[in-house]
Amino acid sequence: MSMLDGKAVAVTGAGRGIGRAVALDLAANGAQVVVNDYGVAVDGTSPSSEVANAVVREIEAAGGKAIANASSVTTMQGGASIVQSALDAFGRIDAVVCVAGILRERMLFNMGEEDWDPVIATHLKGTFTVFRAASAAMREQKSGTLIGFTSGAFAGSVAQANYSAAKGGIVSLVRSAAAGMHRYGVTANCIAPVAKTRMTGAVPMDFQMGEPEDVAPLVTYLVSDRARHLTGQIYSINGGEIGVYNQPVVVRTMSKPGRWTPEEIATRIDGDLGFERMPILDMIDQMAAAAARKKGAS
Numbered sequence: 001m002s003m004l005d006g007k008a009v010a011v012t013g014a015g016r017g018i019g020r021a022v023a024l025d026l027a028a029n030g031a032q033v034v035v036n037d038y039g040v041a042v043d044g045t046s047p048s049s050e051v052a053n054a055v056v057r058e059i060e061a062a063g064g065k066a067i068a069n070a071s072s073v074t075t076m077q078g079g080a081s082i083v084q085s086a087l088d089a090f091g092r093i094d095a096v097v098c099v100a101g102i103l104r105e106r107m108l109f110n111m112g113e114e115d116w117d118p119v120i121a122t123h124l125k126g127t128f129t130v131f132r133a134a135s136a137a138m139r140e141q142k143s144g145t146l147i148g149f150t151s152g153a154f155a156g157s158v159a160q161a162n163y164s165a166a167k168g169g170i171v172s173l174v175r176s177a178a179a180g181m182h183r184y185g186v187t188a189n190c191i192a193p194v195a196k197t198r199m200t201g202a203v204p205m206d207f208q209m210g211e212p213e214d215v216a217p218l219v220t221y222l223v224s225d226r227a228r229h230l231t232g233q234i235y236s237i238n239g240g241e242i243g244v245y246n247q248p249v250v251v252r253t254m255s256k257p258g259r260w261t262p263e264e265i266a267t268r269i270d271g272d273l274g275f276e277r278m279p280i281l282d283m284i285d286q287m288a289a290a291a292a293r294k295k296g297a298s
């Protein structure tokens with residue numbers, strides 16, 4: 001008996017990178033898998049259905065069961081077709097894993113609508129379209145799990161305002177799905193991975209990065225019946241290290257009877273509320289200092 005015997009799971013962006021590793025691991029653990037991939041370049045252009053078909057062939061060659069779906073997650077019809085593929089082929093949908101993603105990096109002051117819209121559409125709307133369709137079926141089944149893919153970039157990133165905003169949106173979407181679907185026995189969780197893929201090709205090599213296959217067992221576990229108590233969680237994973245983010249809560253308050261004046265706020269805020277610097281700012285300052293040293297030396 002395998003961990004996921006009898007379960008039907010749809011994985012978006014399953015043709016390459018992390019999604020592919022997830023689809024292969026789910027199938028190896030007994031799940032029947034919808035392999036969705038629009039088969040695009042890193043920037044979201046040039047679609048091809050061959051990418052999803054190739055992973056289905058890999059799963060079948062290993063003795064597993066899978067079907068391909070080459071829809072884009074960016075439309076409501078695309079999201080619905082992914083879930084419908086599972087219902088038609090396997091008669092149920094136990095989990096959706098929304099991995100599909102693209103990148104269009106620009107500094108905020110150079111970012112156009114043509115960079116913003118497709119990134120938000122693929123990540124944030126593309127998670128919504130699939131969650132929307134799956135949640136309706138799972139509500140009837142009174143079981144199921146929704147898994148979103150965020151990124152450490154949701155906490156802030158230099159040239160990725162579009163991507164960071166989409167990934168922050170996915171965190172809130174997952175948390176809202178966890179809250180809204182709780183009464184129907186449906187869970188929702190999020191993964192912030194780090195892995196060597198074409199998407200991380202530009203990241204400096206001294207940064208420690210695991211493999212896509214390292215991420216897959218966490219998804220397999222979250223889909224399994226062993227994880228039914230977990231919902232509203234954000235997990236990080238890189239190689240052999242799994243972490244969990246804190247729940248967003250107000251950490252300190254200051255109060256007075258009535259309304260504050262700006263002067264009163266200025267006098268009290270540093271002492272009473274404190275100021276926690278964004279960790280990424282230290283790295284940015286160090287990089288700027290190193291660049292200035294290099295320029296001075298040349």
Ligand SMILES: NC(=O)c1ccc[n+]([C@@H]2O[C@H](COP(=O)([O-])OP(=O)(O)OC[C@H]3O[C@@H](n4cnc5c(N)ncnc54)[C@H](O)[C@@H]3O)[C@@H](O)[C@H]2O)c1
Nearest residue numbers: 013016017018038039040072073100101151194195197199
């Ligand atoms: N690799 C990392 O270190 C890392 C870090 C943080 C977050 N992530 C997230 O993990 C996910 C997977 O990333 P990856 O590194 O494996 O990237 P990848 O580029 O290797 O794979 C992404 C897949 O999504 C597919 N896709 C793109 N647009 C689609 C659409 N509209 N509909 C369906 N499929 C579509 C692509 O064709 C591609 O096969 C992404 O959401 C990414 O943002 C990755």
